[in-house]
Amino acid sequence: MPSLILVIVIFFSSFTFADEAGLFAAADSEVEAQVELFEFASPEHQKRAIELAKSLRCPQCQNQNLVESNSPIAKDLRLIVFEKINAGQDEQQVIDFMTARYGEFVLYKPSFRLTNALLWLSPILLLIGFILFSLKSVRSSSNQE
Incomplete structure (x- = not known):
């Protein structure tokens, strides 16, 4: 119970700090x-x-x-x-x-630029890697049977 009160006090004091610091100030x-x-x-x-x-x-x-x-x-x-x-x-x-x-x-x-090419290409590379890993896993499990 004391920890709950402490959490509530910290929560509301953060709003006071944010208001004093101007973090929620409107234009x-x-x-x-x-x-x-x-x-x-x-x-x-x-x-x-x-x-x-x-x-x-x-x-x-x-x-x-x-x-x-x-x-x-x-x-x-x-x-x-x-x-x-x-x-x-x-x-x-x-x-x-x-x-x-x-x-x-x-x-x-x-x-699309060279500096962000990895960001654009990473989903495709991950998909290709997943497909290759899955095929390899399926082939190795079928070879073991």
Whole structure:
């Protein structure tokens, strides 16, 4: 029972620390208002910007895109995407800007390069290795009978 009380005290004190450290701080109200009330030049710009923001990963919330995330950095990046698309830049220019600043981590579908070839090829290599190991095991068990 005392350990349960200790766990509860530690749990709630972590929220106090996180709040004091500003870990759960929202983006300032000006940025939040700009993102929520952003006006596009045309409905096509709005559609392009939202689709692009959906294809970019939030650097803080690793499993959410910029549209789904409410983190301060996601709101800032959403505003940048909206402004750049509204200014007439195409999707590739915005993607190049984001990857130059945050790396390919912000892309849900990173490009195939020599530096990440193992990441792309490892599932195929593992599957081939599993098939070869299975065939070898089946053949050796049939030879022993």
